[in-house]
Amino acid sequence: MEFSAMVAHESDSGIVLTKQQVDEDFLGPGDVTIKVHYSSANFKDGLAITPGGGVVRKYPIVPGIDITGEVVSSEDDDFAPGDQVVAHGYGIGVTQHGGFAEYARVPAEWVVKLDGLNTRDAAILGTAGFTAAMSVQALLDRELTPETGAILVTGATGGVGSVSIDILSGLGFEVIASTGKTDAADLLAEIGANEVIGRLPEDPEAKLRPLSKARWAGAVDSVGGRSLAYVLSAIGYGGTVAASGLTGGTDLPATVMPFILRGVALVGIDSVALPIEKRRELWGRLGNELRPQHLSVIESYAPVTEAERVLHAIQRGTHSGRTVFGVAGEF
Known part of the structure; x- marks a missing residue:
């Protein structure tokens, strides 16, 4: 299987984020393979494409600390093909390839099954x-x-x-x-x-x-x-x-x-290393009694191929709200 990804590479001129065709072996280890619907723009993603940003130790890397999408395969019994899920935190987008690609693979203990939220709403929320x-x-x-x-x-x-x-x-x-x-x-x-x-x-x-x-x-x-x-x-x-x-x-x-x-x-408040059971419980509340009522108001949308432009706006301090990156169908 070949698919498209936005991959950050180190170069003499800095770090460049380019569209690239990769295969399944590129994804690396993990129990759950996800067809990515959406990712989103975060300050940490901006650091991932900044020389000396301090969050990525080894390039190349697919940024995108937020992943929402659909399970296509799982070696863990808690997840099945078709499950709508979100994954964020831990090493996603910094030590493990993240959401700026058509597919992502992560450990099952990093994945949350969505309840009360669709994948786009979950991406608006994100980290x-x-x-x-x-x-x-x-x-x-x-x-x-x-x-x-x-x-x-x-x-x-x-x-x-x-x-x-x-x-x-x-x-x-x-x-x-x-x-x-x-x-x-x-x-x-x-x-x-x-x-x-x-x-x-x-x-x-x-x-x-x-x-x-x-x-x-x-x-x-x-x-x-x-x-x-x-x-x-x-x-x-x-x-x-x-x-x-x-x-x-x-x-x-x-x-x-x-x-x-x-x-x-x-x-x-640290959302990166929060244990998965607490993470899953709070996502459940986000889909129910803590659900925000104005997600569409704070959302901006961009195809993931425009990620670099949006992340630079975050770095300049000119970005507001939440930008969702469409991944499926946007390459």
Whole structure:
């Protein structure tokens, strides 16, 4: 069997992503072979085609950390031909060929059977949407409710931010969206934001205070850095911040004051190595009570052959929402 793939190669001029015909042996080891319907655009995919990006150790590689599609063969009894599935995290797209190809092969313990979602919806969600669901679940686990108070979402136009707003709004929370994109207010309101504010802190040059006036009951943060430090200082008593990003930097210039004087919890969110049973359980909730209501609003579509263009937009910070890459029928 021969099929098409977008393959990243190292060259003297950097890393190039080119369409290539490959055969089944190219796929490598795995229990489940998937006919890929869709993948999606993620920051990590952008790093995979960036020299020194730090996520890929060996080229060539098929990027695409998100895979959704249909099982065509399986050596594991839990999956059968025709099953609609999603796979993401672990080594997909970085050590194991990912979703930017007509077929993918992965271990069965990386695969989730879809319930309540079709493959396109699952691709709109992808890693970013799953990270958002993990973040919201972390707030719920800490017993935050709509009655507790407003929830802040930073990096609101990104994949994690936009899906978080959608889920939180659907659960009845008041949502405050923080973004530096001043033209995004209408979109954010459409997906459920009650208020849109600028980047945090409002004065980027101001010295951060150990504790600020309590403004929010909790937060979903995908920015990190000074922004996260400020957010922690402004969370009310017993609040929780779920942190998953570092676009604002890896340093955290905070103090222990929010933790020891207000009982604030900082929960780290990692969707890459989450055990498969927890992953499958949360995907089940994403297809049911946590299902976002505005996926079509945050979705953009592009054929996978245009992946490089979209990933460069993510790297430049000009990308919003979630871009789904059509794979089946797009080569």
